[in-house]
Amino acid sequence: MALIAILLFPFWAAAGSTVADTSKAQGHDAAGKKGFNAGDMILHHITDSHEWHFFTIKKKDGSEWHAKLYLPVILYTPGEGWSFFSYHKLHEYGSYKGYQLDDQHHIVRSDGKKFFDFSLTKNVAQLLLSLVLMVILFVSVGRRYQHRGTAAPRGLQNAVEVVVVFIRDQVARPLLGHRADYYLPYLLTLFFFIWINNLLGLIPGAANVTGNISVTATLALLTFILMMAGSKRDFWLHMLAPPGVPAGVLPILVPIEFLSNVVLKPFALLIRLFANMLAGHLIILSFMSIIFLFAAMSLAAGIGASIFSVAFSVFVYLLELLVAVLQAYIFTILSALFISETGATHSHDHATAETKH
Amino acid sequence: MELLQPGLGLMFWTLIVFLTVLYILRRFAWRPILNALDQRESAIDQALKAAERTRQEMANLKSEHEALLQQARQERIAILGEANRAKERIIAEAREKAAAEAARLMEEARRDIENRKMEALVDLKNQIGNMVVDVAEQVLRHQLANRQEQEELIRKLTADLTRN
Numbered sequence: 462m463a464l465i466a467i468l469l470f471p472f473w474a475a476a477g478s479t480v481a482d483t484s485k486a487q488g489h490d491a492a493g494k495k496g497f498n499a500g501d502m503i504l505h506h507i508t509d510s511h512e513w514h515f516f517t518i519k520k521k522d523g524s525e526w527h528a529k530l531y532l533p534v535i536l537y538t539p540g541e542g543w544s545f546f547s548y549h550k551l552h553e554y555g556s557y558k559g560y561q562l563d564d565q566h567h568i569v570r571s572d573g574k575k576f577f578d579f580s581l582t583k584n585v586a587q588l589l590l591s592l593v594l595m596v597i598l599f600v601s602v603g604r605r606y607q608h609r610g611t612a613a614p615r616g617l618q619n620a621v622e623v624v625v626v627f628i629r630d631q632v633a634r635p636l637l638g639h640r641a642d643y644y645l646p647y648l649l650t651l652f653f654f655i656w657i658n659n660l661l662g663l664i665p666g667a668a669n670v671t672g673n674i675s676v677t678a679t680l681a682l683l684t685f686i687l688m689m690a691g692s693k694r695d696f697w698l699h700m701l702a703p704p705g706v707p708a709g710v711l712p713i714l715v716p717i718e719f720l721s722n723v724v725l726k727p728f729a730l731l732i733r734l735f736a737n738m739l740a741g742h743l744i745i746l747s748f749m750s751i752i753f754l755f756a757a758m759s760l761a762a763g764i765g766a767s768i769f770s771v772a773f774s775v776f777v778y779l780l781e782l783l784v785a786v787l788q789a790y791i792f793t794i795l796s797a798l799f800i801s802e803t804g805a806t807h808s809h810d811h812a813t814a815e816t817k818h
Numbered sequence: 819m820e821l822l823q824p825g826l827g828l829m830f831w832t833l834i835v836f837l838t839v840l841y842i843l844r845r846f847a848w849r850p851i852l853n854a855l856d857q858r859e860s861a862i863d864q865a866l867k868a869a870e871r872t873r874q875e876m877a878n879l880k881s882e883h884e885a886l887l888q889q890a891r892q893e894r895i896a897i898l899g900e901a902n903r904a905k906e907r908i909i910a911e912a913r914e915k916a917a918a919e920a921a922r923l924m925e926e927a928r929r930d931i932e933n934r935k936m937e938a939l940v941d942l943k944n945q946i947g948n949m950v951v952d953v954a955e956q957v958l959r960h961q962l963a964n965r966q967e968q969e970e971l972i973r974k975l976t977a978d979l980t981r982n
Contacts, residue, residue: 508820509828535827578827585831592835596842603847606854611861625851645852646844654839674821675828679836682829739821 497757499750506746507669507739510583511548511568515666532586534568536560538576548580584676587668591658599653628652632794636801640691644800647687651680652793659738659785663778671788672738674731681731684796688727692803696722726799730792737788741781748774950979 505514514529531549538544541559550557556571563569570576581589602621609615614622633641633648655671662669670676700718703711748770756763957971 504821509825578825579830580827581831582828584828585835588831588835592839595839596846599843599847603843603850606850609854611854611858621851622855625848626855629852629855642852646848647840649848650836650840650843653843654836673828675824676832678824679829679832683833683836 497750497753499747499754502750503743503746507672507742509668509673509675511551511580513583513586513668532583533581534560535579535581536568536576537579538570538574541574583668584670584673587661587670588658588676591654591661591670594661595653595657624652625649628793632790632797636794636797637804638801640801640804644687644797647683648793648797651684651796652789655680655734655792656786656789659789660782662738662742663781663785669738669742671734672742674735677731677735680734680792681727684730684799685727687796688723688799688803691800693806695806696803722802726795730795730799734788734792737784741777741784744777745774745781748777950975 511534512529512531514527516528518526518528520526531547531552534544534546534548534551536544538559544558544560546557551560551562551568555561559571560568560576561571568578568580598617599621602617605615605618609618628649629641629645633645637644658670658676661667662671700722701715703714703718706714752763752767752770755766953975957968957975
């Protein structure tokens with residue numbers, strides 16, 4: 462943890478120092494803007510970015526001052542190696558070390574070559590923040606268990622314990638039986654990782670990490686790997702050579718079974734979390750946009766719309782708090798379910814499952 | 819559309835972050851927490867079992883206690899009964915002994931009286947004898963003068979004797 466903090470520090474410091482002189486650089490950028498574009502605003506908020514933008518102050522002379530952090534850019538072009546610089550450089554010079562920004566502010570190579578972007582973007586920065594937060598939170602709770610042993614839980618221990626016991630007794634043990642202890646650390650980490658990132662995403666100005674398809678795809682990929690790693694012969698036999706099915710149906714049934722069991726299940730996981738978290742943000746941002754769209758028409762309409770918009774936003778926000786924990790739970794329980802399905806040995810597992818109950 | 823395309827860089831960093839969190843939390847959080855929970859659960863289980871055992875023991879002790887009390891009560895009744903019977907026996911015996919003693923005393927008294935009477939009779943007879951001897955002496959002293967008178971006297975005396 463400390464290592465990561467030390468590694469990150471120079472970037473943050475470097476990024477921070479660029480804040481002051483962005484005012485000049487941003488002036489011409491904002492001047493081109495005409496009115497309020499809801500689509501752009503929403504897209505800007507939900508997509509990943511190489512800078513962390515907090516707010517903008519409009520000055521009297523029409524120029525804007527953006528409170529934002531430029532994040533480190535890490536690029537790799539096969540054959541040319543790694544490039545490593547602050548996003549500020551691209552902003553200031555237009556092109557830097559063979560890379561430049563296109564008209565949509567995406568990084569491209571000046572010579573059009575293919576390259577890979579491993580930058581510490583806004584989402585990555587927030588993931589690292591969530592890492593630090595989770596480690597501090599749970600390691601301190603873990604240490605307390607080590608010191609206090611079997612004594613009654615206190616403070617934060619209570620909050621964590623309820624969830625840990627819930628995941629263990631309601632998710633892992635009923636679904637995974639005797640394999641529960643092996644998968645429990647993964648399921649607990651998964652649940653808290655999603656939940657905490659969902660909640661962090663609700664903070665205004667923060668990145669919506671779990672509403673990003675790359676993040677949910679990675680988590681689904683991990684579940685997929687565990688599904689495949691723990692799969693037993695029975696699972697494949699039942700799927701690829703189902704007993705008691707007429708031979709004529711097999712060419713239709715087997716691909717469908719294969720698709721639904723191996724491909725669609727983890728895919729549904731990644732889409733469900735991504736879509737849910739994205740949708741909540743879209744709705745809130747849309748309500749916010751309504752205020753500005755109406756305000757552009759007239760002041761009274763803006764005020765009227767704001768009452769309606771704020772009320773609905775608060776409602777959706779509260780709903781999102783529920784969705785945050787609900788989606789974390791759904792992702793976790795479905796992961797456990799899918800892992801248990803591929804790892805079930807039929808004649809044997811039912812017997813052990815029954816003796817357990 | 820950018821929104822729906824997973825980016826390699828972000829996936830890479832997500833993987834790194836998630837696996838780091840998984841590793842650290844597994845080692846420093848989940849393992850101690852789950853172990854402590856297991857320990858606490860077994861401790862609670864044992865405590866409950868111990869409480870149940872103690873309760874059972876208490877119940878046993880109580881019933882033992884009750885049995886002892888019952889036994890003591892019965893023994894008391896038995897002892898009291900025994901004492902009562904002994905008392906009655908002793909009283910009866912005493913009464914019998916007293917009656918026997920009284921009878922014996924009466925008997926003795928009667929025998930005493932009898933004896934005294936006999937003694938008195940013997941004494942009387944002796945005295946009479948002596949008186950007879952005295953009379954006879956006087957007669958004897960008196961007689962020698964007159965044979966007739968002598969015989970007369972004897973006859974008279976004899977008549978007296980027989981009258982007695």
